[in-house]
Amino acid sequence: MIKRRKFSEALFKALGLSALVLAVGTLVLLFGALLIDGVGRLDWQFLTSFPSRHASQAGILPAVVGSTLVMLVTAFVGIPIGVAAAIYLEEYARRTWLTELIEVTVTNLAGVPSIIFGLLALGLFVYMLGLGSSILTAGLTLALLILPVVIVTTREAIRAIPVQIREAAFALGATRWQTVADHVLPYSASGILTGIILALSRAIGETAPIVTVGALTFIAFLPPSPITDQPPYLSFEWLMSPFTVMPIQMFGWVSRPGEDFAANAAAAGLLLVGMTLAMNGLAIYVRYRMRKRVSW
Amino acid sequence: MARPVDGPYIDSAGRGDWPKPLKAETCELSFYYGTRLVLKRVSVPIAECNITALIGPSGCGKSTFLRCFNRMHDLYPGTRYEGAIVLYPDSRNILDREVDPIEVRMRLAMVFQKPNPFPKSVYENVAYGLRVRGVKDRRAIDEKVEQALRSAALWEEVKDRLSALGTSLSGGQQQRLCIARALATDPELLLLDEPTSALDPIATASIEELLQDLKRRVTILIVTHNMQQAARISDWTAFMYLGELVEFGPTKRLFTTPAKKQTEDYITGRFG
Ligand SMILES: Nc1ncnc2c1ncn2[C@@H]1O[C@H](COP(=O)(O)OP(=O)(O)OP(=O)(O)O)[C@@H](O)[C@H]1O
Ligand SMILES: [Mg+2]
Numbered sequence: 001m002i003k004r005r006k007f008s009e010a011l012f013k014a015l016g017l018s019a020l021v022l023a024v025g026t027l028v029l030l031f032g033a034l035l036i037d038g039v040g041r042l043d044w045q046f047l048t049s050f051p052s053r054h055a056s057q058a059g060i061l062p063a064v065v066g067s068t069l070v071m072l073v074t075a076f077v078g079i080p081i082g083v084a085a086a087i088y089l090e091e092y093a094r095r096t097w098l099t100e101l102i103e104v105t106v107t108n109l110a111g112v113p114s115i116i117f118g119l120l121a122l123g124l125f126v127y128m129l130g131l132g133s134s135i136l137t138a139g140l141t142l143a144l145l146i147l148p149v150v151i152v153t154t155r156e157a158i159r160a161i162p163v164q165i166r167e168a169a170f171a172l173g174a175t176r177w178q179t180v181a182d183h184v185l186p187y188s189a190s191g192i193l194t195g196i197i198l199a200l201s202r203a204i205g206e207t208a209p210i211v212t213v214g215a216l217t218f219i220a221f222l223p224p225s226p227i228t229d230q231p232p233y234l235s236f237e238w239l240m241s242p243f244t245v246m247p248i249q250m251f252g253w254v255s256r257p258g259e260d261f262a263a264n265a266a267a268a269g270l271l272l273v274g275m276t277l278a279m280n281g282l283a284i285y286v287r288y289r290m291r292k293r294v295s296w
Numbered sequence: 297m298a299r300p301v302d303g304p305y306i307d308s309a310g311r312g313d314w315p316k317p318l319k320a321e322t323c324e325l326s327f328y329y330g331t332r333l334v335l336k337r338v339s340v341p342i343a344e345c346n347i348t349a350l351i352g353p354s355g356c357g358k359s360t361f362l363r364c365f366n367r368m369h370d371l372y373p374g375t376r377y378e379g380a381i382v383l384y385p386d387s388r389n390i391l392d393r394e395v396d397p398i399e400v401r402m403r404l405a406m407v408f409q410k411p412n413p414f415p416k417s418v419y420e421n422v423a424y425g426l427r428v429r430g431v432k433d434r435r436a437i438d439e440k441v442e443q444a445l446r447s448a449a450l451w452e453e454v455k456d457r458l459s460a461l462g463t464s465l466s467g468g469q470q471q472r473l474c475i476a477r478a479l480a481t482d483p484e485l486l487l488l489d490e491p492t493s494a495l496d497p498i499a500t501a502s503i504e505e506l507l508q509d510l511k512r513r514v515t516i517l518i519v520t521h522n523m524q525q526a527a528r529i530s531d532w533t534a535f536m537y538l539g540e541l542v543e544f545g546p547t548k549r550l551f552t553t554p555a556k557k558q559t560e561d562y563i564t565g566r567f568g
Contacts, residue, residue, distance in 0.1 A: 094373060168474075171406040172424055172477070174398075182424070183414060
């Protein structure tokens with residue numbers, strides 16, 4: 001009897017271990033292959049060149065710039081709206097059937113396939129608002145995509161603040177806004193920031209919705225510079241510029257025949273993985289740093 | 297809002313025991329959580345610059361009663377007050393619909409059962425009430441912070457680490473920090489909800505001593521589970537049971553010759 005149980009225990013251990021090895025091993029293999037294929041190609045020339053018909057002269061500059069600018073728009077639009085919506089839902093809205101409905105919808109939106117957001121954006125931004133296949137459109141699309149994630153994580157971070165802290169502020173005569181601005185937001189900042197970074201790191205790798213709104217795969221110029229030499233020294237022309245982003249550039253190279261372009265794709269993949277990992281690392285660091293300061 | 301002529305608070309000694317002058321008074325105060333009636337026409341006088349203790353078994357509505365004074369229940373939907381809480385000397389019913397709860401909270405201060413300092417510096421904890429009131433003058437704030445910390449008998453312990461986190465202090469220090477935070481805004485009435493129940497005997501003694509000191513300047517209403525504490529520190533005691541006021545009177549008399557059987561049973565430990 002006991003022998004039998006020991007045996008099943010050992011069996012389960014072995015099964016679990018092999019599942020783990022399989023999962024992690026596959027990941028390591030994939031990443032290793034990417035590394036072997038791409039690391040040789042990942043040099044300064046690659047980072048600063050435009051795409052080319054010749055694989056060895058091709059570079060990823062427009063894609064890096066495109067990704068950065070799109071993320072800028074996404075962050076600029078998605079974060080304030082998401083955080084504000086979460087604050088409203090958590091701190092101001094009364095519990096009614098309408099807010100319940102909004103809550104359920106937001107939570108479910110976080111699970112909607114990203115290409116659906118692309119379709120929605122194509123109809124809304126490209127056709128209805130006439131924004132074209134621009135950086136602005138892509139940024140707004142990804143902002144929509146991260147909005148539910150930002151709302152959900154912000155609400156969770158806000159909800160983690162004990163009610164006693166809020167009551168202490170109110171008892172001192174603080175208004176709701178003062179309580180939010182002086183206490184709720186500062187104390188939940190680490191959680192909110194973590195959520196934002198994770199949402200952005202997801203958005204930077206998104207391909208489907210960006211393809212849907214019409215990003216290019218081959219682009220030989222940069223968007224107009226946001227800083228000009230004439231007053232008012234700022235230009236927003238870049239918002240309306242055509243663009244590409246890193247995952248699309250990568251896909252463009254993957255779909256080409258030939259070993260050389262495969263190396264380019266691997267290098268682009270490495271860069272993308274590296275950026276995502278860096279953002280996740282930053283999220284962990286932020287949480288760790290700020291958690292240590294805020295406790296109750 | 298006439299003062300009830302004949303209420304349950306009138307004890308054997310009659311009206312002679314009615315405190316004077318009053319800082320506040322509840323008149324037939326009833327309170328509902330949703331449809332649940334938790335306070336039933338409670339009328340209690342709060343004597344100025346005295347300590348009034350509220351005792352009663354768990355769940356009888358002491359905290360609920362206390363939280364009516366600074367309209368804390370307004371923060372949650374579905375709560376309802378009836379009757380009045382009159383604040384003197386302006387004889388204003390602070391439960392009136394026209395009265396802004398924030399205006400009420402500006403005049404009173406509250407210390408909670410569990411110390412709840414903000415995860416900010418000691419200094420900012422005490423200064424927060426002033427900041428909310430729009431005080432900008434750095435020197436004025438400095439002065440008030442020191443004064444409040446001295447009143448709360450905490451100054452000597454924290455004067456060298458005003459920038460340390462309030463949450464990094466010990467439990468007793470945290471509670472005194474909360475008292476300092478409450479005192480910094482010169483409240484007319486200080487509400488304390490079992491302020492020592494989370495503390496050890498030494499910290500408790502220091503806070504009791506502190507309250508004795510404070511009552512020269514501030515009116516104090518304190519909820520306590522601990523009957524010895526009520527007997528030790530308060531001038532007046534109200535005994536509540538199941539949301540009703542059973543007896544109110546001078547502490548010494550209430551603990552030696554209670555007028556009601558229920559009071560006697562409770563203070564002699566036969567129930568509750
Ligand atoms: N938010 C709430 N919603 C509904 N009922 C509540 C709520 N808070 C308290 N009550 C009920 O109201 C009654 C009085 O509660 P209260 O907290 O005022 O008691 P208390 O005398 O302070 O008890 P304790 O000595 O344990 O702190 C209790 O029966 C409690 O269950
Ligand atoms: Mg209580």
